[in-house]
Amino acid sequence: xxxxxxxxxxxxxxxxxxxxxxxxxxxxxxxxxxxxxxxxxxxxxxxxxxxxxxxxxxxxxxxxxxxxxx
Amino acid sequence: xxxxxxxxxxxxxxxxxxxxxxxxxxxxxxxxxxxxxxxxxxxxxxxxxxxxxxxxxxxxxxxxxxxxxxxxxxxxxxxxxxxxxxxxxxxxxxxxxxxxxxxxxxxxxxxxxxxxxxxxxxxxxxxxxxxxxxxxxxxxxxxxxxxxxxxxxxxxxxxxxxxxxxxxxxxxxxxxxxxxxxxxxxxxxxxxxxxxxxxxxxxxxxxxxxxxxxxxxxxxxxxxxxxxxxxxxxxxxxxxxxxxxx
Numbered sequence: 001x002x003x004x005x006x007x008x009x010x011x012x013x014x015x016x017x018x019x020x021x022x023x024x025x026x027x028x029x030x031x032x033x034x035x036x037x038x039x040x041x042x043x044x045x046x047x048x049x050x051x052x053x054x055x056x057x058x059x060x061x062x063x064x065x066x067x068x069x070x
Numbered sequence: 071x072x073x074x075x076x077x078x079x080x081x082x083x084x085x086x087x088x089x090x091x092x093x094x095x096x097x098x099x100x101x102x103x104x105x106x107x108x109x110x111x112x113x114x115x116x117x118x119x120x121x122x123x124x125x126x127x128x129x130x131x132x133x134x135x136x137x138x139x140x141x142x143x144x145x146x147x148x149x150x151x152x153x154x155x156x157x158x159x160x161x162x163x164x165x166x167x168x169x170x171x172x173x174x175x176x177x178x179x180x181x182x183x184x185x186x187x188x189x190x191x192x193x194x195x196x197x198x199x200x201x202x203x204x205x206x207x208x209x210x211x212x213x214x215x216x217x218x219x220x221x222x223x224x225x226x227x228x229x230x231x232x233x234x235x236x237x238x239x240x241x242x243x244x245x246x247x248x249x250x251x252x253x254x255x256x257x258x259x260x261x262x263x264x265x266x267x268x269x270x271x272x273x274x275x276x277x278x279x280x281x282x283x284x285x286x287x288x289x290x291x292x293x294x295x296x297x298x299x300x301x302x303x304x305x306x307x308x309x310x311x312x313x314x315x316x
Binding site: 014021024025028032033039045056057059060062065066067069 | 151
């Protein structure tokens with residue numbers, strides 16, 4: 001919020017500066033993709049944790065959200 | 071600003087997951103149950119031993135499903151808020167709720183519907199254990215190609231906007247997207263592992279349920295996040311006369 005536009009009579013949408021978004025975007029992307037990996041693919045196509053506990057636990061969600069499950 | 075948007079996105083994702091669970095419970099789970107009984111009947115006929123269960127069906131259809139939906143909802147809620155932040159004020163002079171609805175519509179189409187049409191989701195009992203690797207790779211590749219095509223279409227749209235105007239440039243961008251995706255559909259390999267004796271009705275209803283669940287998630291993200299952000303940003307400019315009808 002380095003440059004806050006002086007409010008005028010017009011309601012032009014606020015533009016969030018890219019510099020302000022980027023760090024949050026990196027954070028959300030890393031966290032989001034890791035979470036999606038565990039719901040969508042862990043112990044299916046690839047395995048970080050051995051066994052099938054994660055796969056079996058999110059089983060129904062994986063099917064219903066559209067991921068290939070088994 | 072960004073911090074509150076991200077938190078709002080993740081909380082709205084939680085709400086989206088709650089609504090999606092209701093849809094999944096009424097539309098999805100009955101079809102999953104039918105598919106599993108088909109699977110078990112087949113295994114019994116073949117004289118195979120019953121699989122050792124890690125979790126009971128009750129756990130899978132309650133805690134397991136809720137966890138999957140919550141994780142999915144929160145992850146996409148966060149990512150949604152980021153894309154909203156980039157899009158707002160840059161794709162046109164829209165109110166926050168309009169931007170949010172547009173971002174959700176595009177997200178739903180690009181991340182779910184486009185891959186869905188090529189590689190539709192399958193219930194249990196469909197799909198061979200041996201091909202899970204290649205099927206997952208194809209599905210993820212389809213999502214990535216869809217995202218890449220969106221970037222190309224967006225770029226084309228922006229380049230054409232000064233010449234064609236916003237509306238026609240948007241139509242042209244959608245056209246570019248449709249042509250590239252059409253080619254992708256033809257080029258990408260076919261996957262069909264539905265057993266010949268599997269109920270077509272169960273398959274159809276399962277896929278519709280999946281579509282309904284995703285529509286609920288993206289619909290909630292777009293409309294609830296949009297509504298809340300509209301109110302929050304409206305308060306920031308409170309006191310400034312709104313340009314109604316201009």
